[in-house]
Amino acid sequence: MSYIALSDQDKKEMLARVGVSSVDELYGCLPEEIKLKRRLNLPEALSEPELIRRFEDLAASNTYPDHISFLGAGIYRHFIPTVVDYLSSRGEFVTPYTPYQPEVSQGTLQVIFEYQTLICQLTGMDISNASLYDGAMAAAEAVLMASRLNNKPKILVARSLHPQYRETIRTYIKNMGVRIEEIEFGDCGGIKTADLMSKLDQDTSAVLLQSPNFFGVVEDLKKFADLAHEHQALFIVAVAEAASFGVLEAPGKFGADVVCGEAQSFGITPSFGGPFLGFMGCKKEHLRQLPGRIAGQTKDVDGKRGFVLTLSTREQHIRREKATSNICTNQALCALRATMYLETLGHDGLREMAVQNMQKAVYAAEKLGKIEGVKARFEGRFFNEFVLEFPGDVGRINDGLQAKGIVGGLDLKGFYPELVNCALFCVTEVHTKKEIDRLASILKKVHR
Amino acid sequence: MIREPLIFEISDKGKRAFRLPKLDIKAKKHIFEGLAIRDEIADFPQVSEVEVVRHFTRLSQQNYCVDLGIYPLGSCTMKYNPKVNEKVAALDGFAQSHPLAPADMVQGNLEIIKLVEDYLGEIAGMDAFTLQPSAGAQGELAGMMLIHACHEARGNPRKIVLIPDSAHGTNPSSAHLCGYTVQEIKSNENGTVDLEDLAQRMTEDVAALMVTNPNTLGVFEYDICKIAEIVHAKGGFVYMDGANMNALTGICRPGDMGVDVIHINLHKTFATPHGGGGPGSGPVGVKVILEPYLPIPRVEKKDGAYVLNFDRPKSIGRVRSFHGNFLVIVRALAYILSLGPDGIREIAEMAVLNANYIRKSLENDYHLKYTTPTLHECVFSDKVQKDHGVSNLDIAKRLIDLGVHPPTMSFPLIVHGALMIEPTETESRRDLDMFIEAMKQIAREAKEDPGILKSAPHQSYVRRLDETAAARHPIVKWERE
Numbered sequence: 058m059s060y061i062a063l064s065d066q067d068k069k070e071m072l073a074r075v076g077v078s079s080v081d082e083l084y085g086c087l088p089e090e091i092k093l094k095r096r097l098n099l100p101e102a103l104s105e106p107e108l109i110r111r112f113e114d115l116a117a118s119n120t121y122p123d124h125i126s127f128l129g130a131g132i133y134r135h136f137i138p139t140v141v142d143y144l145s146s147r148g149e150f151v152t153p154y155t156p157y158q159p160e161v162s163q164g165t166l167q168v169i170f171e172y173q174t175l176i177c178q179l180t181g182m183d184i185s186n187a188s189l190y191d192g193a194m195a196a197a198e199a200v201l202m203a204s205r206l207n208n209k210p211k212i213l214v215a216r217s218l219h220p221q222y223r224e225t226i227r228t229y230i231k232n233m234g235v236r237i238e239e240i241e242f243g244d245c246g247g248i249k250t251a252d253l254m255s256k257l258d259q260d261t262s263a264v265l266l267q268s269p270n271f272f273g274v275v276e277d278l279k280k281f282a283d284l285a286h287e288h289q290a291l292f293i294v295a296v297a298e299a300a301s302f303g304v305l306e307a308p309g310k311f312g313a314d315v316v317c318g319e320a321q322s323f324g325i326t327p328s329f330g331g332p333f334l335g336f337m338g339c340k341k342e343h344l345r346q347l348p349g350r351i352a353g354q355t356k357d358v359d360g361k362r363g364f365v366l367t368l369s370t371r372e373q374h375i376r377r378e379k380a381t382s383n384i385c386t387n388q389a390l391c392a393l394r395a396t397m398y399l400e401t402l403g404h405d406g407l408r409e410m411a412v413q414n415m416q417k418a419v420y421a422a423e424k425l426g427k428i429e430g431v432k433a434r435f436e437g438r439f440f441n442e443f444v445l446e447f448p449g450d451v452g453r454i455n456d457g458l459q460a461k462g463i464v465g466g467l468d469l470k471g472f473y474p475e476l477v478n479c480a481l482f483c484v485t486e487v488h489t490k491k492e493i494d495r496l497a498s499i500l501k502k503v504h505r
Numbered sequence: 506m507i508r509e510p511l512i513f514e515i516s517d518k519g520k521r522a523f524r525l526p527k528l529d530i531k532a533k534k535h536i537f538e539g540l541a542i543r544d545e546i547a548d549f550p551q552v553s554e555v556e557v558v559r560h561f562t563r564l565s566q567q568n569y570c571v572d573l574g575i576y577p578l579g580s581c582t583m584k585y586n587p588k589v590n591e592k593v594a595a596l597d598g599f600a601q602s603h604p605l606a607p608a609d610m611v612q613g614n615l616e617i618i619k620l621v622e623d624y625l626g627e628i629a630g631m632d633a634f635t636l637q638p639s640a641g642a643q644g645e646l647a648g649m650m651l652i653h654a655c656h657e658a659r660g661n662p663r664k665i666v667l668i669p670d671s672a673h674g675t676n677p678s679s680a681h682l683c684g685y686t687v688q689e690i691k692s693n694e695n696g697t698v699d700l701e702d703l704a705q706r707m708t709e710d711v712a713a714l715m716v717t718n719p720n721t722l723g724v725f726e727y728d729i730c731k732i733a734e735i736v737h738a739k740g741g742f743v744y745m746d747g748a749n750m751n752a753l754t755g756i757c758r759p760g761d762m763g764v765d766v767i768h769i770n771l772h773k774t775f776a777t778p779h780g781g782g783g784p785g786s787g788p789v790g791v792k793v794i795l796e797p798y799l800p801i802p803r804v805e806k807k808d809g810a811y812v813l814n815f816d817r818p819k820s821i822g823r824v825r826s827f828h829g830n831f832l833v834i835v836r837a838l839a840y841i842l843s844l845g846p847d848g849i850r851e852i853a854e855m856a857v858l859n860a861n862y863i864r865k866s867l868e869n870d871y872h873l874k875y876t877t878p879t880l881h882e883c884v885f886s887d888k889v890q891k892d893h894g895v896s897n898l899d900i901a902k903r904l905i906d907l908g909v910h911p912p913t914m915s916f917p918l919i920v921h922g923a924l925m926i927e928p929t930e931t932e933s934r935r936d937l938d939m940f941i942e943a944m945k946q947i948a949r950e951a952k953e954d955p956g957i958l959k960s961a962p963h964q965s966y967v968r969r970l971d972e973t974a975a976a977r978h979p980i981v982k983w984e985r986e
Contacts, residue, residue: 058843058844059848060585063855063933068858071862075861080854083861086727088727091730091758092757093756093761097627097846097850099628099841099846101846102843103845105589108839109593111842112593112835112839116593116599117613119599119602119611121602121610122602128603128605132827138522144562147561147562148570148573150565152570153571153779154581154779155781158569159972160905161569162781164564165568167509168781171511171983175549177982178548184979185981187782190639190640191826191827192826221826224823225823225826228650228824231650232650232653232662233684302546306541306542306543307546310541311541319826327600328599328600329614329828330826330828331825331829331830332830332833333826344979350782351979351981353981355972355975356970356971358960358969361968365975369976370976373678374675374916377677384642384643385642385675386641386783386784388639389780389782390781391783391784393781400557401557402521402523403552405519406523406524407546407549409525410525415537416528416530416533420533464610467605489529490530491529
């Protein structure tokens, strides 16, 4: 297949106008010795039907989607209303560039403005940016933002923050003169208060924790916000399961300075991990240090309301090495899908969805916890994920489940060596009672 | 045109556009006890389905897009996005798969990652690729971190990164995030790297040179091999910003010109849609010496099956979660497979023909600061029109009236009043001519009727917007009055 729209006659006439006899001549400005003297070693071109068949074959060799899965851990399966796919696939949304020419980009800009408003409403923050790459990078950007704001060298990060977020933070801060200390989790699955208190000092730039945390446990945000603030440290809350905003109080209510995380749950498929939707909101006094694009409201020459990208003096195309972040391209289309998803679910729908997640997860945890030898690893209250401890190896149990068409919980020992024989289960509104019961009955047989 | 309110302004209590099935288990009240539960989300939208559909359909009509016409943003490579790529990326096998699933259940995905790494390696002439970076800027950051890690392993991470004054703003910003100090290299009268300036600044304190090739003027760095020699002689690395790779595919390969690290933008060269600002994907290619430092995990083939290798002690770690913007990578693979080796070469050839056709057609109407031959883009300026008080901004806004998207403005910084034009290979002659004709009309209007340019656009949904006021008094969300 070729997507070139020029006929042979066009090419001939265009070359004539340019004043050359061939395209090769246009490459006369390249040194001869670096030119490739052979065809690229790539497969021969496929027609559209061949291409579709090839990808259907590749897709079919992913057997995962044929299973009932209880994997979560930063990626969540929620029902996506039809209108989200229908509207978000419009070429007017899919094929424009970044809205640098606002007069012909009001659609994209108004959507970003609505997205920012929704993120503020959910997080309780004053302002939001237009998106970041994913939850992990958003957490890393939040850490860098904190260190710019107060110039302190130490960041306290909960060990119950998503392991990949922690790894990403470590990569991002490596050469930035900031160091990380981890805060342990206790038997409740939440942060060990004593450990946090012993590590908090005047060098602490920020306390970063996740809630619901990696184990699904809801943290006591009020307590930790107060502790952080007593030491003049910023309090950053990461949220990997944004569906929880539908029922849990906004972190801003408890004094969070920055709320960041992953909003894949809002209308974005699991997609083998991306593209996802990093979000970030903060208090308005930190506006100038917020990374990423921001849309703002203004007026045109006739006094009509319109929207533009604004406060770009924070950004790399103006400030270069002094910018708040190097981000340019973000996840605009994912933010658009999230906006559509949230506006479609609306106030009551979002709350209903979140409540169903909690109810079903509690049902599943209680049901599975009754199986002999299986017990809840943590005492803390959770949203839609929970950790179970088994009498034996999780890998073997999961093999048994897989043979029956089920993908069980995530084996945690690779991420937390101390959590042997433990698995993280996720239950959302898409799981039926029948599926949960089936998991329980098979687990009963395979776990010993 | 109907003026579309914000969704919050048409929200009515009790309306909804979606309903879940009834809970199929017995609801328990006690699960909320002791937790900080929210009873309501103040001012959260409540609308019906038809209102949602009309809201977004009307908003969509306020956007210009590639599906509507030529979008000649320089250095952005706004080419046509094939629709079949959207279709294959949406297959459940990809869209519904979980990155933490056991490797044996996602073999198709891992094969895709491996194939794209290999194909990009062949196209760019590099030894290994990582697909983890989410966009070009994150690719730059990852690439510079690889360089930092390698220097560090040799005992000295070094302090400075050299960057030409024509570079994208992300280059210095990414180098800074790696802890480096940036020094600018002057452009010479051809708009290319000044070799003398480079040779003088290239010391053993310099970790790398970041170079865009062809550069942001569309000019190929003819001395790229000499540039690499100068940098390598002092133990530095050559980082190439591959944003303009669309000029080179199948013609020559960065790896054959002394480039050690490169990032490529799949959302430019490989036709994945821009989505109004993202998602992109910024794979990074390296020479074998930097391969041990690539982000984890790596996809490898063992005993006929694909596996993930996390055991890479020299790795810089992760730059984000999971495997990057995977569905963007799927689209890029579909593009490579549909074009094949000849089609990939044709991208560059036709991109260069289209750009030179525009350059030639407009060279008597607009000023060209650098007359050096250019490849896939050309940078005019408003110098001639300035005599009539008309700026590049006025020209851009008038283009909107004439039905085409404006070029990139005021960049690169070395051309004052720049208009940076990149048509890409997928434009038809008719659309190229429409753009050229619009530009010529504006050049005439600048002389005869400059007022019409200064008050443009006249035909758009909104007219010229007050960006200064937006920044001075930021309103960045809707609030109930």
